[in-house]
Amino acid sequence: KNQVEQSPQSLIILEGKNCTLQCNYTVSPFSNLRWYKQDTGRGPVSLTIMTFSENTKSNGRYTATLDADTKQSSLHITASQLSDSASYICVVSAGGGGFKTIFGAGTRLFVKA
């Protein structure tokens, strides 16, 4: 069964600190993996996308890694800001056209001053 599991479920950190969010998946055949940021009550916004051959991708203070062998990905946030408070969703696409998309339940991040 295709699944995407994220951990932790929620996380509280102090402003300025770093954090790492985890994503494990069992999706086959693998097409790509992306991380989204979703502010409360709004649609998700893409942060990074990685295909099978990529193992790291950065977008400003966000760095995603992918280990296709162990089927794990992480999202590292550097020097967190209050505006980073949001849900972070790991999404894995399967198949050639990537239409089969499996969403993780997300990690809810709270950044405190």
Next chain:
Amino acid sequence: EAQVTQNPRYLITVTGKKLTVTCSQNMNHEYMSWYRQDPGLGLRQIYYSMNVEVTDKGDVPEGYKVSRKEKRNFPLILESPSPNQTSLYFCASRTGLISYEQYFGPGTRLTVT
């Protein structure tokens, strides 16, 4: 401005009363999808469309219909809504097949009493 719009943003209705949620994109994307998001669960795909007059079921299509008569519009139809369809709905469109960018609408919060 490139965007995906949905209407209405909020809707409270009663069981059995047919409703339509509209979705429109101005980016000339061929691929569009509908998702629902429930607490503790990841977004789940309801239906997707690869082009005009081409639609297919996602993971949770029961109780929903869609149509794609024009490239820009992809309405979601609930012929006889039930309380278990109370959810937050997102429409999305994407640029292509593999390394695509997917854009989400702002969401429609539906309550069925």
